[in-house]
Structures are given as C-alpha cells and as structure tokens.
Amino acid sequence: MELLIKLSQFLLSLSLLIVLHELGHFIPAKLFKTRVEKFYLFFDVKYSLFKKKIGGTEYGIGWLPLGGYVKISGMIDESMDTEAMAQPPQPWEFRSKPAWQRLVIMLGGVTVNFILAFIIYIGMAWGYGDLYINNSDVKDGVWVTNPVVEKIGLKTGDKILTVDGEEVKQFHDLNAKLFLASEVEIERDGVRKTIDFPINFIDKMFQGERSPVVELRIPFVVVNPEENSVNANAVRARDIVVSFNGHPVKYADEVLAQVDNLKGKTVPAIVKRDGKEVPVQLTVTDSAKMQIVYAGRVGATNLEKLGTYPIQRQQYSFGESFGVGIEKGVDQLSSYGGQLKAIFNPNTGAYKGVGGFKAIFDIFPEEWSWQTFWSITALLSIMLGVMNLLPIPALDGGHVMFLLYEIISGKKPSDKFLENAQVVGFVLLIALVLFANGNDIYRAIISK
Template identity: 35%
Template sequence: MSSILIRSIQLLLSISILVIIHELGHFIIAQIFKVRVERFFLFFDPWFSILKKKIGHTIYGIGWLPLGGYVKISGMIMDDKNISSKNTINNWEFRSKSAIKRLLIISGGIFFNILLSILIFTFLLFKYGETYLPTKNVKYGIEVDALGEKIGLKNGDKILFVNGKYIPYFNDIPKEIILGNSITVDRMGNIIKLSLNNNKKKFFFDRKELNFFIQPRVPPIINYVIKNSKAEKYGLRNNDEILAINSEFILFSDQFKDLLSKYKNENILMSINRNGKLIQKEIFLDSKEVLGIYLKNFIDLDQIFLFEKKNYSFFESIPHGIKKTWNVLKNQIFFLKNVFHIETKAYKQIGSFFSIAKEFPSKWNWDIFWTLTATLSIWLAFLNLFPIPSLDGGYILFIMIEMITRKKINEEIMERCTICGFIIISLIMMFIIIWDIFKVFFY
C-alpha cells in the first residue's frame, strides 16, 4: 500500500470522526430539548447519497462529497415545507425553543469537538506519559540549521531565556522562540540578546516544512550505515565515534558536517573510536559529500542526555489533557494572527486537505493519528466560533443579538445572511485548495 493511500485513509478516518462527533453534539442536545432532527449525514450529499436509512423522524446517511457533514434540525431554516406554516410553530421545532436552548443546540458541535480533543490528549497522556529533556541537561549547547542561523543563532549557543524567561524543558524552546520576541544566549561566555521581529519571523513560515530549527549539540556517533553505501565499502560501522578528519579534531556533529563540505573531491583520513580502539580509514569524498551514514541525534543518546519521564494516573491526566488542548489552541491562534501579518509570510503555510494529509505518517501510527485528530478537533471547534453565517458562530451571533435586544431577527434576513456566508466560505475553501495545488507544483 503506497504512502499516499495510507495518508489518505488516515485523513478520511480522522475527518469522519471529527464530523460525526461535531454533528452528534448538535443531535444529542437537540434530542434532550425534544427538537426533531430530520437528517444526520456524514459528508455532503448533493443530488444523491451513498447510503441512507430512516429511523424514527431522522434520516441517517453517508454523502459522497467528503468536505464535512451536517444535521438538519426541524424549524431551523425556513424551507418550502414550513414556509406555508410560518405562523404555526410546533413544539418539536427549533424555532419554538427559548434562546438559551437554541444557543446550547448550536453550541453542541463546538463543545463536543473540545471534549473530544481533551479526551484524546487525556488518554494519550495516561497511556504514554510525557518525556522531557530538561534545558539544564543540554550540556553542549545547540546545533542550528540554516533557519537558526538566519535568526541569529550559532552552533554551540546555550539558550538562557526566551522573552526574558527561563524555559525549563528544551522541548518547549522552539515553540517559545516562534511565539517570542527575543532570545538571550550564552555564546562562549558572552551574553547576547537577539531580537525577533516580523522580518525574522518570516523565516519560520517561508519554507516548505515547519521542522525543528534547533536541537541539542551532540558528538558525531554513527547511528547506522546504509547498505551498499560508500561508508559500508570503507568499513564504517554502527556506533563508530568520529574523532577527527585529517588532523582536525571533531567534537560535535555540526563540525563533522562542515569538514565534509570542506574536503569534497579529496581523500581524507578519518579517525574513529570503535569500542575504545583507535581506527583510521582513508576515504575519498566525492562532490556530493555523501557517505551513506546517519548520525545519532539527542534522542538516541539517552546515556548522555538525561531525560525526565512523567507518568500520570487517569485522574492526573485529565487536567494535563485540558492544558495540552489549551496550549494547542493557543499555538493555532498565534499562527492565524501571523497569517494577517504579510511580512511574516505565514500565509504560505495555509493548506487544505492536501496539506493536512501530508502531516499524517506514511506508515500507520495510531499515536500520531490520535494526536493529529485531537489537534484538528480543537481547530475545528475554534473555526466554528467565527461569527460567519452558515458556521455555528454565525447562528450563535444571531441568538446572542436576540438575547440582548429581546427581539427575534427576521427569518428571511437570517436565511439570506446564511446563503451569503455559505458562498463566502465556499470561495475561501476553493481559494485554499487552488493555493495548495499551486504550492505542490510551483512553490
């Protein structure tokens, strides 16, 4: 099974879970207040549906267009069937209920998506706990990529503060840097403060992948040698520690990478520590500087870096699940805020289902699947709060105006606003899909 198919199946399953939970929120609260639900559909069904069955007053079904789903609540929208009975309101219709009950029915989908995110993170924390690398244990400073260099960081820097505060766990430092306005580092004994303005923040978003731009500096130890590679031909082995190239000593992986670039198209003498024995290998480096080895990163070197593992009981995991949901939402709000600052170029990271699918792993991994589903669930809840007619937030806005003014908004006005809102959202979705396709082929 190809990686594209595996990613597509994971995306489809994740979206299905999110849609069902969201619509179930509306459905259950409507049932509590004895409001009829005429249709409950996973995916949209213009012209025809894949499957449908009527049970009681509700038609349950699966549509063919996987862009969401819906529940049709009796008396919520004035259609041809109830326009004629405009003055006759049945007690099982949405419009017959008090404003607070209607508000709760509309908010049900948002509430259920928030609850799903909390539940998923809670169970993941209960099952796996959390593993952290304390910042104080990053003893050799950091290694940076090209992005890290662009914002002013250098290999060997020790990060002291971000935004003037000490970050106790290294895992949180990349996120805090993206959110922050300044970094204070110890650079070979000199304390340096680096500012992070929007012109620098554009480097975080103006790239194809939002990967980590810093990691703990590590010694150059071979994790594994690729079969039939140049490294295997010259006799390099897993767990060999590279000590020097020619007469230049090496302490860290970034120094090793720099020397490979320096000596391309030349013969080099590589000194290696293999189980306490000094071994030397004469190797020719081609112009591509490819040896066929993968070096160990800090995760592979737990004998050097002392990690902390936190395990939670089920009840302990609940508040941490809530906290994690809130932190994920805060990060998403920060990203959205930067989208509207053109100079940050955060808009380049906007994507449709194609971009979301790429976030899922090419091999099935339930831990990553549920983490991404929880993240998408809280994001869906947040987007539905936007006060745009046809979204839950638009209906919530209408009801709140009614509660404040104590006057019902004209149903025809609401219907027209809803149609306009639907058109706006459809155009935005079309633009995002076109932009996503453009990125694949041209960006």
C-alpha cells in the same frame, strides 16, 4: 502500503471528529424536542453511499468527504431550505425554541470538540506518560540548518534560554514557540544575547527550506556510504565519527563545518564501531561531498544510549493524568490561538502557510502509531472547535453571534436577514476552503 496507512488514519480521524461534532448538535436538539431531519457523515450531494431512516431522522454517509452535518428543522443552514422557512413556525422547529436553547444547540458541536481534545490528552497522559528532553539538558546548544534562521542571527551552538520572556522547559516545545516568537534570549560562548525575530519570520520560513527552526545536535551516525563512492570501503552502517581531520567531534555539524575547507583532500578520522575506536581515512570530493549518507535524526532512545542527552520519563496515575492532560490541552489551545492571530495579521505572511485537506493528510505518519494518531486527532479537534467559533455566518460561530445579539437586545433578526447572512457566510467559507487548498496545490507545484 504507506499511502494506505496515511489515508486510513486521515479518514478515521476526520470521521471521528465530524461524527462527534455533529452529535454535539444532535443531542441537545433532541433533548429540547427539536426535530432532526438528517445526520450525515460527509456530504450527500445528489446521492449518498448509505442512508437509513430511524425515528424520523435519516442517518447516512455521503460521498464527498469535506465534513458532515445535521439538518435541524426550522433552522437556516447550508441547505437553504427557504420553502420550509416560508411556512408558519412549528413547535418542533429550531426557530420556535427559546434563544438560550438554540444557543446550547449551536454551541454543542464546538463544546464536544474541546471536551474530546481534553479527554484525549488526559488519556494519553495516563496511558503513555511523557518522554522528553529537558531544554536545560541541551548543554551544547541547538543545531541550526535553516538559512532563514541563520540570517536573523541564531547559530548552531546557541543555547535558547527564553522565548518572549518565557522559559521553555521541554525541547520539543521550542519550534512551535519559536515560530511565533518576537524576541529570543540565547547564550553564546557564555554571553547572553537577545535576538529579535522579524514580524514576517513565518513568511520567510514558508519561502525558504522546509526544515525546523532548530534541531537537536546529534552525532555523525553513518547510515551507509553511497555505492561505489570514494568512502565505500572506509565506513560501515552504524559507524559514529568521533574524530575528523585530527579534531575530536561530538556532533555531525562539527564534521560538516570542516568539509568545505577540505575539498579534494583525504583526512584521518576515527569512528566508533561495535564499541571500539577504529582509525579510517575519509576523502572529501572536489564538490565538498564525502558521499556518506548520515542520520538526519536519531530517535530519543538511541540518543540516550549514545549518552548524548538524558531522556526524561514520567508516568502519571489516573488522578494525576487529569491535571497533566488539561494543562496540555490549554497549552495547545493557546498555541493555536497564537497561530490564528498570526494568520489574520497580513504583516506576518502566516496566511501563506494555511493548508487544506492535503496539509492535514500530510501530518499523519506512514507507519501506524496510536499515540501519534491520538495526538494529531486531539490537535485537529481543537482546530475544528476554534475554527467553528469564528463569527462567520454558515459556521457555528456565526449562528452564536446572532443568537447573542438576540439575547442581549431582545430582538430576533428576521429570517430574510439570516438567509442573506448565510449566503454571504457560505461564499466566505468556500473562498477560505479554495484558498487553503489552493495553497496546497501551489506548494506542491513549487516543490517540484
């Protein structure tokens, strides 16, 4: 069932983005009286799952879910219909329209992508508001579990003050900013310190454990003791360890930090159970295991109930949601631009983390959540818009590049040149798709 839910969200999001992107091309084409021969969700290689012709346009659904397309008469695109292009230009064809109209048609898809993302962020601000933890309220610092992060100098208990000179207000923004960071200012034991992140930090993260850069420090909440374990009768689910080996503890990392030095020993502990403090004896095995499954993450609401962190709740009026949504959209656009810049810099090693369809599929949760669905869809819409603007022939950005050249120089590239450029662009695009999905396969193999 979980797989079906993930797949349903993936296909719904992908279908929505593709249809709206192609509508962005379709509508201005129709407004400028340009004939649109086909409008397809997914690719109809050899055959289609559904098709119907309405008003001169064939609408359909292909069987290959790698995207979608509109086929506009007189346009050199992925169909490579050179036979039609060999005929004299007709008034209804794309190539017969003024350059500015062709530019509007080509920019229509990415324009819709960006508008959609901003509309979603505005709608989410109005419908859901904001729920977050202030970074300033993480008074005892962060939890660092990733060895790669520890090696560059960050430690559990460090308070993160600024990332690349900029204060990070909300804790959930930290990981995205740290991933691309060059310099981080922290406070450790009351002393401020600057930590330089290596340029290949992203590469190191991909090669190491798949865990966040930093996490919230959380209480040691028992999920359950392992069956027939040494501590099976000592603790129960939902117990919270508040003292361990005679030392008061507030966070799980404080318990785990002591375990290595207590191999084979039984130590006193106190757990909070149903609001009462209960003394127990906990045994550490010779392999430094307590055989207790503890919570790796605790929901924000539960953290507030436990008194660990105050949760900030912000509701917005319809008018206020516009400013908030636009700001979030700009932040995401800026963040993705930074990621793309890192990917194209070989020194960062970020290209090794580029993913294909499996990577996109994996970000959808196994439980249906409209809030999560819309958040992911907005991000994917920004990604689709930015990627399509890359100046690669066969992408919208490639067509825009040649159209801008024509408008500025007054010279239109020949159809033969555009056909050759389309072939080169298509080869590059296929190479990028193979590389991205090859990364998915490689990561799946090495993770086994």
